[in-house]
Each structure stands twice: as C-alpha cells, then as structure tokens.
Amino acid sequence: MELEKITDKGKRRYDDACGTALALDLIGERWALLVVRELFFGPKRFSDLKTDLPGISANVLTQRLEGLEAEGIVRRMRLPPPASVQVYDLTDWGREVEPILQTLGRWAVRSPLHDPRMQISASSLMLSFRTMFDAKRAGDLRKVIGFAIGKERFTARIGDGVIAIERGVAERPDLRFEGPAMSIAAFVYGGAPAEALPELAIAGEPELAQRFATLFPLPPKVAPAG
Amino acid sequence: MELEKITDKGKRRYDDACGTALALDLIGERWALLVVRELFFGPKRFSDLKTDLPGISANVLTQRLEGLEAEGIVRRMRLPPPASVQVYDLTDWGREVEPILQTLGRWAVRSPLHDPRMQISASSLMLSFRTMFDAKRAGDLRKVIGFAIGKERFTARIGDGVIAIERGVAERPDLRFEGPAMSIAAFVYGGAPAEALPELAIAGEPELAQRFATLFPLPPKVAPAG
C-alpha cells in the first residue's frame, strides 16, 4: 500500500482550487469528520474509536485513519511502556478542525430534522457544550463541573464568560454528572427533569444543575418548508 | 419517488444527535456542498450548475438537488415569463451555509496539498474573496471592482473595512477584471504578474490592481509532516 495510493483516494477527488473542495477531499469522506470529532479531547485507541462510532466498520475505520494520517490530520503514536499501546491523536492542524465542527453543528441543529433524543457520544456532548455555551447567560458564574460518562471523565471550568473542557477527573467539582451522554443531553438540551432520567446521577448543588442546563441555548429552528 | 425515500437517503445516515453528524447527513454527501456553493450568488439553472461543476454527472446532480430541496436547503423555482425557465435557488437557511464554506476553506488552504493553480469556478473565487478579505490591509480603501468571468458578472464594493460582492455589472468601476477565474486567481493568490496572464484583461487604475491583490492573504501552510 503505497502512500500515493492513499493520497490519491482512488482518484475520486474534486480537483478544484477552491479551499472548500480541497477540504472535502481531505475530510469529506464518510465518517472522516466524525473520526476527527472523537479524537478532539485526546488520543484514543482503535477499538475505542470503533465503539464510540457505532455503525462504522473496522475496515472503513482503518481506511479513514490511514487517509487522515497521510494528510497530516491524524498521527499514530505508541504510548510509552508499560502501556505500549498504539493510539491515534490529532496533529496541531487536525485540532484546528474544531471551528468546522462547531460551524456545522450550529447550522444543522436549526434543521427541523434535528432530534436531540438520539444517540450521542461523550465527545460530541462535550464539544456541543463548547459550541453552544452562551457567555451572556453564564454572567460571572465560576464553577467546576465534572462528568462521568461510561469510563470517560471530563472536567468543565466555567469562568470569565468562557467554558474550558478537558479530559480528566475534577478534583473537587461544584457539580458532577454521572450517566450516559444521552441522559445528560436530555437534561441540558431536552429540558427533561432529572427525576425523569433514572440513569443520570447529579451530585452537588441542585440549583446549579438547573442553572447549568440554561447555559447552552439551541438556536431557533427554521421553518420546515425552508 | 416518495418524499420519504429522499429523506431516508437509503438509510445511510449516521443517526446521531450530534449537530455535526446531522450536518453530514444533510450536506455531507459527495458534491452536495459544492452545489450549494455554486448557488451562493443567486439562482442557476440545471445546465449552468452542471458546467460550473466539472466532473459531476447529470444523475448525481439531479439526486443532490432533489435531496437538498427535500431538506429545505434548495428551492426549485420557475422564473416569470418571458424567461419561464426552471432555476434552483438557496433558501434563507441554505444561504446560512456560507460560514461553513468559509471555515472549511480557511482551514483547508493551509494544507500542503493546496494548489491555487487548479481549476476554480467563478462562485468559488468570489466566495474566496469574502473569506480571505483582510480588513486591516484594506484600511480605508473605498473602491468598486467589476469582474467579467465568462458570461458571469460580479461587483465587489470595498469600503469601511468590509467587502460586499454581488452578481451584476458595476456601473462605473474603479477597476475591472475580465478573463477566466483561474487567471484572476493566479493574479490575486498566485502573485503572477498581469503580463504573464494573456487571457486576463485589467482595466482601470493599474496600481489599484496591485493593491487589490494584496488584500487576500493566504494563511501560512502547515508543515508537510503535520
């Protein structure tokens, strides 16, 4: 498998000088952008990517990772011993795909077809918080919120009108969510009361949980007829 | 062809609540975004779309237009008599795809694979001016520039640190470019001297043409190795 073959993409390219067309050559294939999305909060191994992307097949994931690596978006690394396991990480340039994901998401959630009650991955949810965070609504709020989603741990720090999210456990969070990403999404975006979400455990100041759910307003839907 | 079938997309959807995944369901198919791009400066008819998108086949264009129409991104209209021809236009929501195109383009042109000397459409070029315009470099410049690309006419108005571009002929432009989009791109982005571009005709203040070419700086390339 020569490198030319990979960058060639079977010649199925747009061959257009327009930056948009080039972007589609780079990350426009099926699943490519979602693979990048899943790597946003740090490296992952092959099997984690596969489980976080329900529906992708192993061979397609292999192809996407090969392509993204050849293009300089993803980097293949081997963790130092004793882990000694191979993981995939974003390059600096690959990490700059975030504005694309955010712009796409902000536009698409206005579609009448958007249903926030579907499956969502932990990375998607965390990324959506970064995308939808409303500085005005946060005001001078300054809190640390922890998330435990499956085996993943995230920490969000809200302060100075910005939200910073990273992987890892929060040492002494003001608020802590534990449960599937879907339940957290239903609470924050769906307006579901915590009592209606048996799989979701919220620890910490209860009124802060309510406040938190108001910080990520969804943009208004467009008319179904366009 | 029932409408359900169209929105179904053969069930080849991501089924993910993430806005990014929904966006990919909506405009992630091959050619879809480029079709939207070509409609950005106003409605076009089928055959114009086909010629402006070299490489797309008629049946794929038909499918994309059907899909985009069903999703509320594109609208099919019939021009009033005596024209009485069918054209495709963007809906208001479809026009809001522009930030996506710009974000994609800004990111992708940093790739070492980007070659500004390839084929480019008139719409791409005009859109790239909107994307890459540097208000600082423009300063208090206030000029009207006309473009004649094939049978298309565009007018750009630079002033107050912004650039406004629309279809149509400029009445008394300070500068006028006439020629293929590729030549204009080579002059503005490639730094090619006007003398080296025999197909490009520049009318108006010569020093303004030089100044104009400096207003759209390309972001620095990333290292080839990522």
Add this chain to the structure above:
DNA sequence: CGGCATCCGGGAAGATACTG
C-alpha cells in the same frame, strides 16, 4: 483481545446515451 487484512453483497458515484 487489539489491529488490522480479506472477501462479499448492495448501493452510490461516474460515464455515456437517450428522450421530451
């Protein structure tokens, strides 16, 4: 078990030809 490689069926994309 993780990380693929391989094979196969279905379907989307591409090219060409044809029609109202």
Add this chain to the structure above:
DNA sequence: CAGTATCTTCCCGGATGCCG
C-alpha cells in the same frame, strides 16, 4: 435545455480470519 436510462466501477458496510 433538463433531465432520465443504463451500465460499469468503486466505495461502504458486515462478516470472517489472521497474527502479535
């Protein structure tokens, strides 16, 4: 001009198997 019809090619998705 604005698409259909048809055919081929290739990609996607699923299953299986290999190999450290």
